[in-house]
Amino acid sequence: VIAPPPVWGLLSRRQSAVALAVYTLAVVAGALALAAVLDAAGHALRAPWAGVGAVALVAAIFAAEALPVQLPQSRWRVPREWGRLGPVGYAAAFGSALGLGVLTALPSPGFYVILYYGLTGASLVSIWIVAIAFAVGRALPMLAIAAATRRSGEYPAGPVELVARTLTAASPLEVLLLAAVAGAVLAPGG
Amino acid sequence: MSTVPARSAGVGASVVAGAAGLVAGTAAAGRGPALAALLVAIGAVSGLRAERTD
Numbered sequence: 615v616i617a618p619p620p621v622w623g624l625l626s627r628r629q630s631a632v633a634l635a636v637y638t639l640a641v642v643a644g645a646l647a648l649a650a651v652l653d654a655a656g657h658a659l660r661a662p663w664a665g666v667g668a669v670a671l672v673a674a675i676f677a678a679e680a681l682p683v684q685l686p687q688s689r690w691r692v693p694r695e696w697g698r699l700g701p702v703g704y705a706a707a708f709g710s711a712l713g714l715g716v717l718t719a720l721p722s723p724g725f726y727v728i729l730y731y732g733l734t735g736a737s738l739v740s741i742w743i744v745a746i747a748f749a750v751g752r753a754l755p756m757l758a759i760a761a762a763t764r765r766s767g768e769y770p771a772g773p774v775e776l777v778a779r780t781l782t783a784a785s786p787l788e789v790l791l792l793a794a795v796a797g798a799v800l801a802p803g804g
Numbered sequence: 805m806s807t808v809p810a811r812s813a814g815v816g817a818s819v820v821a822g823a824a825g826l827v828a829g830t831a832a833a834g835r836g837p838a839l840a841a842l843l844v845a846i847g848a849v850s851g852l853r854a855e856r857t858d
Contacts, residue, residue: 744846785853786821
């Protein structure tokens with residue numbers, strides 16, 4: 615589901631804006647919480663740095679959809695019953711679940727690089743920066759669709775389809791970035 | 805609908821992108837800021853791609 619309920623429904627303009635703001639902040643908070651957990655685990659594990667390149671290389675292969683298999687991922691979904699929490703509560707719960715990244719379906723193969731990077735013992739600030747980038751990327755489509763919803767007042771089927779197609783077409787960009795990380799880390803001097 | 809050719813074209817584009825990325829990344833080896841920028845970019849793209857519905 616590309617656009618969960620906090621964006622539209624039987625909400626007033628103000629409720630929708632508040633729910634969206636809470637959702638966005640919750641995505642960031644979830645991502646920062648994940649970064650903190652990874653940082654703590656990373657200081658104990660000190661995963662080898664070369665592994666970042668190896669994971670990036672494998673992730674690039676999967677991002678290219680060159681293999682007929684999928685990376686392991688959670689099948690859990692945010693329960694619809696959480697809607698009982700009310701618009702703001704649901705937006706907060708939904709956003710934090712998505713921001714954590716590990717609870718729901720695998721965001722993308724590149725997410726494994728983020729996870730591994732957090733386990734290398736890199737500085738917490740650098741992990742947070744990557745996590746915030748993930749959160750911003752995760753929240754942006756919702757913000758764009760919400761903006762389209764406010765304009766039309768109806769379910770934004772067109773914008774949802776456009777965003778979905780655009781993000782699907784961005785696969786080569788993800789492959790390029792992952793391969794670049796693999797090259798930068800695994801090459802001599804990397 | 806010609807989904808198989810479209811998928812093949814997508815994989816082909818990804819293979820070209822991957823090769824270009826490997827070359828660019830190898831050239832950037834040892835440059836900390838470049839690698840940091842790449843990791844941030846992967847974070848953003850990973851978040852964006854999470855919302856696709858393919």
